[in-house]
Amino acid sequence: MAELSERQKQIIEAAIELISEKSIQGLTIKNLAKKIELTEGAIYRHFDSKVDILLTILFSFQDEAKKMLNDFCVADISALQLIENLFQHHFEYFAKKPAVASVIFSESIFQNDNRLVVEVLKILDLHEQALACIIKKGKQTNEIKSTIAEKELVRIIIGSIRYTVTKWRLSGYDFDLRKEGKLMLESIKELLKP
Amino acid sequence: MAELSERQKQIIEAAIELISEKSIQGLTIKNLAKKIELTEGAIYRHFDSKVDILLTILFSFQDEAKKMLNDFCVADISALQLIENLFQHHFEYFAKKPAVASVIFSESIFQNDNRLVVEVLKILDLHEQALACIIKKGKQTNEIKSTIAEKELVRIIIGSIRYTVTKWRLSGYDFDLRKEGKLMLESIKELLKP
DNA sequence: ACTCCATGTAAATGAATACTTACAAAATAC
DNA sequence: GTATTTTGTAAGTATTCATTTACATGGAGT
Numbered sequence: 526m527a528e529l530s531e532r533q534k535q536i537i538e539a540a541i542e543l544i545s546e547k548s549i550q551g552l553t554i555k556n557l558a559k560k561i562e563l564t565e566g567a568i569y570r571h572f573d574s575k576v577d578i579l580l581t582i583l584f585s586f587q588d589e590a591k592k593m594l595n596d597f598c599v600a601d602i603s604a605l606q607l608i609e610n611l612f613q614h615h616f617e618y619f620a621k622k623p624a625v626a627s628v629i630f631s632e633s634i635f636q637n638d639n640r641l642v643v644e645v646l647k648i649l650d651l652h653e654q655a656l657a658c659i660i661k662k663g664k665q666t667n668e669i670k671s672t673i674a675e676k677e678l679v680r681i682i683i684g685s686i687r688y689t690v691t692k693w694r695l696s697g698y699d700f701d702l703r704k705e706g707k708l709m710l711e712s713i714k715e716l717l718k719p
Numbered sequence: 720m721a722e723l724s725e726r727q728k729q730i731i732e733a734a735i736e737l738i739s740e741k742s743i744q745g746l747t748i749k750n751l752a753k754k755i756e757l758t759e760g761a762i763y764r765h766f767d768s769k770v771d772i773l774l775t776i777l778f779s780f781q782d783e784a785k786k787m788l789n790d791f792c793v794a795d796i797s798a799l800q801l802i803e804n805l806f807q808h809h810f811e812y813f814a815k816k817p818a819v820a821s822v823i824f825s826e827s828i829f830q831n832d833n834r835l836v837v838e839v840l841k842i843l844d845l846h847e848q849a850l851a852c853i854i855k856k857g858k859q860t861n862e863i864k865s866t867i868a869e870k871e872l873v874r875i876i877i878g879s880i881r882y883t884v885t886k887w888r889l890s891g892y893d894f895d896l897r898k899e900g901k902l903m904l905e906s907i908k909e910l911l912k913p
Numbered sequence: 914a915c916t917c918c919a920t921g922t923a924a925a926t927g928a929a930t931a932c933t934t935a936c937a938a939a940a941t942a943c
Numbered sequence: 944g945t946a947t948t949t950t951g952t953a954a955g956t957a958t959t960c961a962t963t964t965a966c967a968t969g970g971a972g973t
Contacts, residue, residue, distance in 0.1 A: 548830045564922050677906035684882030687874045695840055712871035716910050757953050
């Protein structure tokens with residue numbers, strides 16, 4: 526992906542803020558222009574289309590995910606600790622940047638544009654792979670029971686996180702996501718025990 | 720909820736079909752009118768608004784869920800068997816009626832209308848309660864390990880189902896949902912063992 | 914000073930959308 | 944059989960949205 530100009534960065538940042546504030550539906554060119562005090566036409570000097578903006582947002586999330594997950598599994602830390610870190614990081618992250626959840630969980634809106642779906646799937650895959658690596662390690666060190674296939678464990682863990690976040694969003698953010706995340710983590714750790 | 724006229728039933732059915740075919744975005748009054756060979760105005764003889772139509776759809780899903788779940792837990796069947804039934808029914812159901820998943824998973828679209836969110840939450844609650852009842856039973860009969868709180872187990876199980884369905888939808892329905900559901904079920908059963 | 918290009922604006926365009934209105938016909942009631 | 948209500952139609956309206964167009968401006972390079 527090409528480097529972003531300052532203006533492009535500003536637009537992307539504003540777009541993410543808009544999504545945080547009013548969910549994905551709040552992201553319109555008009556709102557975007559208003560937010561950075563430009564005209565709508567000016568936006569099109571920097572991005573070809575709205576889909577382009579969304580793609581750029583997804584790319585930036587991918588980058589963040591890659592940075593976070595890159596040396597997650599190689600570190601010399603126990604698998605259970607790694608899972609704890611993963612949980613903590615994610616719930617912290619979603620609580621701080623609801624826009625990410627809003628975008629990643631908005632698959633239904635993207636279904637008219639396959640490129641967007643593909644990029645969301647890539648983000649999911651990044652997380653699945655990191656988690657799969659951790660689980661493999663945990664099985665080897667006998668921290669994690671080996672009677673359950675990796676693939677299913679990955680889906681169970683990610684599904685649990687997602688559902689917790691979904692309920693948080695639907696409730697209008699009316700509970701403490703970090704606290705609920707901690708409870709979920711403890712339960713998952715208990716479940717994984719051999 | 721008032722009884723539905725024949726015409727209303729026809730409209731709701733067509734609406735659900737539209738959602739199945741092109742996801743929630745495909746549900747427009749124009750498409751709906753075309754599908755049942757009426758004019759758009761005629762639709763408004765039977766429903767006040769589009770939100771009204773969506774609410775009616777959600778009510779019908781609620782009814783279905785209630786019927787299905789009502790005597791789910793009281794039956795004289797083992798908890799693990801009940802969970803198996805629940806899984807089988809759900810994956811079967813989603814595979815047959817993708818519209819349901821499309822609506823229930825479209826929370827992001829509903830966020831501009833709180834009534835819709837509330838009704839989606841009710842459907843989720845119905846399922847959570849049924850599952851909570853099963854788990855409680857299973858703990859009593861020692862079929863399910865009692866070291867993990869009910870609430871978390873419920874979220875883990877529903878989260879696993881939802882994530883499996885989400886990946887199925889994003890993949891363009893390109894894997895066998897029932898088969899993956901079966902694998903997930905086996906893993907969950909294994910996890911729940913005391 | 915002149916040119917050129919990047920960046921901006923204001924206003925339009927065109928398409929989609931939910932919904933309304935004025936009127937007609939058909940079913941129902943009496 | 945006539946009046947009334949229900950259900951339909953055709954053609955709007957109003958709004959929202961992404962995107963385009965014609966034109967302006969300001970700065971960089973020569």
